Amino acid sequence: AQKITQTQPGMFVQEKEAVTLDCTYDTSDQSYGLFWYKQPSSGEMIFLIYQGSYDEQNATEGRYSLNFQKARKSANLVISASQLGDSAMYFCAMREGWTGGFKTIFGAGTRLFVKA
Amino acid sequence: DADVTQTPRNRITKTGKRIMLECSQTKGHDRMYWYRQDPGLGLRLIYYSFDVKDINKGEISDGYSVSRQAQAKFSLSLESAIPNQTALYFCATSDATGKGSNQPQHFGDGTRLSIL
Numbered sequence: 001a002q003k004i005t006q007t008q009p010g011m012f013v014q015e016k017e018a019v020t021l022d023c024t025y026d027t028s029d030q031s032y033g034l035f036w037y038k039q040p041s042s043g044e045m046i047f048l049i050y051q052g053s054y055d056e057q058n059a060t061e062g063r064y065s066l067n068f069q070k071a072r073k074s075a076n077l078v079i080s081a082s083q084l085g086d087s088a089m090y091f092c093a094m095r096e097g098w099t100g101g102f103k104t105i106f107g108a109g110t111r112l113f114v115k116a
Numbered sequence: 117d118a119d120v121t122q123t124p125r126n127r128i129t130k131t132g133k134r135i136m137l138e139c140s141q142t143k144g145h146d147r148m149y150w151y152r153q154d155p156g157l158g159l160r161l162i163y164y165s166f167d168v169k170d171i172n173k174g175e176i177s178d179g180y181s182v183s184r185q186a187q188a189k190f191s192l193s194l195e196s197a198i199p200n201q202t203a204l205y206f207c208a209t210s211d212a213t214g215k216g217s218n219q220p221q222h223f224g225d226g227t228r229l230s231i232l
Binding site: 004006009091093101104106107108109 | 157158159160164172174175208210218222225
């Protein structure tokens with residue numbers, strides 16, 4: 001079964017608008033970490049934001065915020081004021097806890113297109 | 117110089133050949149990972165290592181082997197390459213500080229492997 005699910009293969013957003021990229025996860029661990037990475041067309045992987053399972057507040061990094069709903073096991077990425085340079089693949093990842101061997105696994109990704 | 121260096125960057129080879137992909141890092145991280153990226157499937161974990169004496173299988177280890185020659189070096193081998201191993205391969209590292217839960221991964225630039 002998929003442990004990280006990103007249900008949106010592709011998304012379009014108008015420049016300057018906000019967009020939410022969905023991510024749900026599955027784990028039996030109580031302690032785990034959630035990450036979002038950006039992969040532009042050049043191919044490199046860029047870390048965006050982190051949320052720990054025990055963090056009470058949603059993480060924010062500049063225009064990125066993470067809408068963490070622990071009971072629903074979701075960790076959606078919100079990008080505010082989209083820019084053309086935000087067009088890229090976005091990956092949600094989870095660092096599992098003890099039962100998962102502390103490994104990090106990724107979802108299938110969402111390709112975001114920002115329209116001028 | 118890049119903190120995580122993968123060699124080669126591109127490789128085209130034939131079915132049945134033995135191939136080694138190399139990864140070296142200057143970040144001083146204990147944890148190293150190998151992923152493959154396929155369109156629509158995201159990044160899938162092949163093997164990971166938390167120190168020189170610790171090697172673990174990931175989601176898709178069949179057909180692959182690894183060697184952690186030193187803290188800084190982690191190589192991936194395809195003993196007898198087959199066409200469905202054609203993919204983009206990434207090496208990544210992460211710090212183990214604080215059990216590593218909030219430390220993002222740092223990725224190499226990837227190796228594009230084509231098996232004919």
